[in-house]
Amino acid sequence: xxxxxxxxxxxxxxxxxxxxxxxxxxxxxxxxxxxxxxxxxxxxxxxxxxxxxxxxxxxxxxxxxxxxxxxxxxxxxxxxxxxxxxxxxxxxxxxxxxxxxxxxxxxxxxxxxxxxxxxxxxxxxxxxxxxxxxxxxxxxxxxxxxxxxxxxxxxxxxxxxxxxxxxxxxxxxxxxxxxxxxxxxxxxxxxxxxxxxxxxxxxxxxxxxxxxxxxxxxxxxxxxxxxxxxxxxxxxxxxxxxxxxxxxxxxxxxxxxxxxxxxxxxxxxxxxxxxxxxxxxxxxxxxxxxxxxxxxxxx
Numbered sequence: 001x002x003x004x005x006x007x008x009x010x011x012x013x014x015x016x017x018x019x020x021x022x023x024x025x026x027x028x029x030x031x032x033x034x035x036x037x038x039x040x041x042x043x044x045x046x047x048x049x050x051x052x053x054x055x056x057x058x059x060x061x062x063x064x065x066x067x068x069x070x071x072x073x074x075x076x077x078x079x080x081x082x083x084x085x086x087x088x089x090x091x092x093x094x095x096x097x098x099x100x101x102x103x104x105x106x107x108x109x110x111x112x113x114x115x116x117x118x119x120x121x122x123x124x125x126x127x128x129x130x131x132x133x134x135x136x137x138x139x140x141x142x143x144x145x146x147x148x149x150x151x152x153x154x155x156x157x158x159x160x161x162x163x164x165x166x167x168x169x170x171x172x173x174x175x176x177x178x179x180x181x182x183x184x185x186x187x188x189x190x191x192x193x194x195x196x197x198x199x200x201x202x203x204x205x206x207x208x209x210x211x212x213x214x215x216x217x218x219x220x221x222x223x224x225x226x227x228x229x230x231x232x233x234x235x236x237x238x239x240x241x242x243x244x245x246x247x248x249x250x251x252x253x254x255x256x257x258x259x260x261x262x263x264x265x266x267x268x269x270x271x272x273x274x275x276x277x278x279x280x281x282x283x284x285x286x287x288x289x290x291x292x293x294x295x296x297x298x299x
Contacts, residue, residue, distance in 0.1 A: 010063045013244030017063045019070040021220045022234060024081060027146045034227035048283045049243050053275060054259045055250030062128060064253055065120040068245070069129050071238060072117025073219045075282065077147045078235045079106045079113070082289045084150035087159065094161040100170050102288040103154075107173040109285025111180040112278045115271065116242060118184040119252055121260035125188050136218045137211070144207055144215040179270040187262055232290045239282045246279055 010017050025031060083106050086099045095103065120129055133140040142148070153159055155174070161167065216223065252259040263271045274281065 010059050010067075010249070012241060012248045015241075015244070017067040017245065019067055019074070019220055021222050022074040022077065022238075023222050023224055023226050023230070024077060024147065025226050026223050027084070027150055029225075031228040031231060032225035034229070048279050049247050051243070051246035051279060052250040053252060055248075055253040057249070057254060058257065059249055059253045059255060061121070061124050061253070061255050064245075064249060065124055065129065066132075068119060069117050070219055071241060071245075072113045074221065075113040075116075075235070075238050075242070076110050077145070077219070077221060078231070078238070078289075079110050079285060080145075080147040080151050081231070082106050082235075082285075083154065084147070087151060087154055090159075090161070092160050094164065094166060097166070098291075100167060102291070104170045104173040105285045105288040107170065107177050109282050111173075111177045112274060112281040112285075114177075114180055114184055115262065115274055116246075116251075116278055116282075118188060119260070119262055120188075121255060122188060124255075130189075133218065137214050140214070140218070141211075144211040146212040146216065176270065176274075180274070183268060183271055184262070186267075232286075235286050235289055239279075239286045242282060243279050251275060251278065 083103060086095055086103055089095075090099070094100075154162070155177070157163070157174070163171065215221075250259075252261050262268075263275055
C-alpha cells in the first residue's frame with residue numbers, strides 16, 4: 001500500500017467499511033410484537049471512545065465517505081422513527097417531560113448524524129456521492145425519505161403543543177438542527193441547486209411510493225416487521241460503528257495529505273461545539289431510545 005494509503009481496505013475497529021442493511025417497519029406501522037423479546041436485559045451501552053478531529057493515516061476517500069453518507073442517513077432514519085412514536089401518541093396533547101427530553105435528544109442526535117455524513121470533501125461529494133444519487137434517479141431528493149414524513153410537522157413547528165414553556169429544550173434543539181441543516185446544505189451545495197431543483201420537470205411532482213422505494217434502496221433500508229428490541233440493537237450497533245470509524249479516521253479524514261474541515265468561519269459558529277461531541281450526542285440519543293420508560297411508545 002504505497003504511501004500508507006489504505007486503498008480499498010479502509011477499516012473501523014478492524015472491520016471493513018461496508019454499510020449494512022437497516023431493517024425498519026413501514027412508516028406508520030407499529031413495532032412488531034415479538035414473544036419474549038425485551039430490551040431490559042441487554043448489556044449496558046459501551047463507553048464512548050475519544051476520537052481525533054483530524055485523521056492521521058491517509059485514506060481512500062471512496063469507501064470512507066460512501067460509508068459515512070449511508071451510515072449517517074441510516075442513523076437519521078432510526079431517530080426519525082423514534083420521534084414518530086412519541087409524536088403519534090401526542091397528536092394534540094403535550095408530551096410529558098421524559099418524552100420532551102427524548103425528542104430533544106433525538107433531534108440533537110439527528111444534527112450529529114448530519115455532520116458525520118457531511119464530512120465528505122465538497123469535490124468528492126459532487127464527483128461521487130451526488131453523482132451516485134443522480135444515477136439512482138436524476139431528481140433524487142431527501143423529500144422522498146419515507147421516515148421523515150411522520151415527523152415533518154415537528155420540524156416545521158406545526159404540532160399544536162410546540163412553542164410552550166415546557167418545550168423550551170426541544171425548541172432549542174430544533175433551532176440547532178435548523179442551523180446545522182442549513183449550514184451543511186450550503187457547504188455541500190453552495191448554489192442551492194439540488195438534484196430535484198435541477199430536474200425542472202420533477203420539481204412539482206408528488207412523492208410516490210416508487211420514489212420512496214428508490215430512496216430506501218440507495219440507503220440500504222429494508223422494510224419488514226421489526227420488534228422494538230431489534231430496532232434498539234440496530235441503532236446501538238450503528239452508533240458503535242460511527243465511533244469505530246471516528247477513532248480510526250478522525251472526524252476529518254486525511255485525504256491525500258489534506259483535511260477538509262466542514263465547520264469553519266463565523267457561519268459555522270453554531271456548529272463548532274458539536275465537532276468534538278458527535279459521538280457523545282449520538283450515544284445519548286441511543287440511550288434515550290433504549291430507555292425502559294419509552295418501551296411502550298409507538299407500539
